[in-house]
Amino acid sequence: MKIGKYISELLYHHEVVVLPGFGSFTTKYVPARFIPEKKIVESPAKRAHFSETGKDADSPLPAYIAHQEGKSIQEVNETLQEIVNNIHESLQQGKKVELENLGILSKDVEGMIRFTANENINYLDEGSEAVAVPTATPPVAEEGTERLEATTVPPPPPASKPQSEKPKRRRMPLFLWWLAILIIPLIIILIILFLNFNFFFGECRLFRSHDRPVVEITDEKEDEVVDDEIDEEWIDEEEISIEPEPVEEEIIPLKPEPGRKTYFLVVGSFRNEFKAAEMAERLRNDGAVQAQVFMKTPANYYRVCYGFYYDLAEAQAQKANLPDDLRQVAWILHR
Template identity: 25%
Template sequence: MQLETYISDLLYRYDCVTVPGLGAFLTNRVSAKVHEITHTFYPPKKVLSFNEQLQNNDGLLANYIAEVEKIPYSTATEKIAKQVKSIKSYLVEGETIQFQNIGELILNTDGKIIFDPSTHINYLTDSFGLSHFTSSDINREVYKEEVEAIEEKAPIAFTPEKRSNLNLLKYAAAAVVVLGLSGFLGASYYNNSIESHNQLAQEQANEQLDAKVQEATFVISNPLPAATLSLEKKQTGNYHIVAGAFRIEANSDKKVKQLRDNGFKARKIGVNRYGLHEVVYGSFETRAEAQQELYNIRKEHNRDAWLLIKKLD
């Protein structure tokens, strides 16, 4: 089992991927930046880190392996535990464990796992297709320094004729500025006039339409009886507690009915990329609400439930 492949897949979608018994791989978003010396532009990215203290099984990795390999959840859990045991034995022997596209793990003298992240892949999907690039330096000519250097060698004497030319240039420049401002103000006035005209015309059209509606008389000879509709509020939010995924849609419908009979706001959220119909206990706006409900469901109803973070269309 290529454990690093599954971890790498999940890092694109989640900020934390826990490997039970080993630790958790975490991602932290970093903004775009420019290197001041090399003038290299770097796009936004996710920076990887590792926390050995987070070892409890949250079900994310095991459920993903179970879906991909089409095996039971318990079998996936056993396979993870077996590979973690092998990784730890190699670490104790002083070997370096390399997870492709993720990083390297090694044991220090204190018996703690040290993580050296890989920089080959950017797990931030918003930056897909972006790469770093280097911009060449911009050399600006400092005319003032050049003039001072020339004057030191050969001072420049301005005659009255040249000074008058300079004055003419100043006046010409001032005239250009005035004309530019006049044109800008004139264009602004014109645009504002058009906008006011359009608004007035729209208001007049609305008044005429209101007058026609008020003059019209509607007679309904056989009015229909009043109907009372009870509409269920549509669930929103990107945090979903998954109850299961089914290849046969009829089975997913049965699961939804079963959960609703038990008081849950269950529903189907579509077909995942493996062709399975996903059923959730409910959807939540915030991660805190979803985590609290997940804790209750695992405690009282289904210990294999897990949290899916997904934006639905």
């Protein structure tokens, strides 16, 4: 029995189709979207969706199968129970179960049933297909922006205030003035002394005496003390020069300001994230300091931008100055 075919046929006319003892199949609306990498606009569609809930609810499936195959509902229910048992057994063994014209069932590591819908089946009206977009002029795509008809709404009139009332300025209390004049500078001085304690009072203090202590030297220790003083003077006057080792600075690409309208100059899209990162690093080494992998599309493409700009004319001018190999594939994305 082609159970997937029957469920798929019913989903064209029913919101929910229950497979008794297993789960419920519904349809989920997918809006239209533009895919720059394929140069097409995908039309809206309805895809099949599965849930383990509602497995005991009423379903038009048994009566529909009985009508199609000329069997009694009791015979159909017995057959459906056998099919459900076989599906559970196959899933328990780690196998995938394909339902014709519907999708594929499988189990994840947590034991939950996962359903992958057949993307070739669209439960909307027939004729909804992907439409190709002309590639002569790269489009300026705007993501997540809805265009609404402009409506003119007059601003509300300002509330009138009585002319007799005048704004009163609140004067700062006198003790706050003394606090600002005396206490705050004192706190700043204490913080400076605390952070530079060693400079003012420690071994490296600024105001220190350079007089050496007077030490009585006996004949027996005279030579030893003189040697020590010579060593100390030599150590004090020794200059140690340490040349810092050169450190290679890593080029970190800049990021656009959050919330500001930005135009990205896209020069590549890759399925492999490593290849996208490799191209961005190569562009930065060639002088494009803003080159980076800046997004992952819903179609699993990693996009590489040459730079980002806050003015469309500036982005178009930069696009015209790109090398020939990049200019042929470059396009501008508005976010």
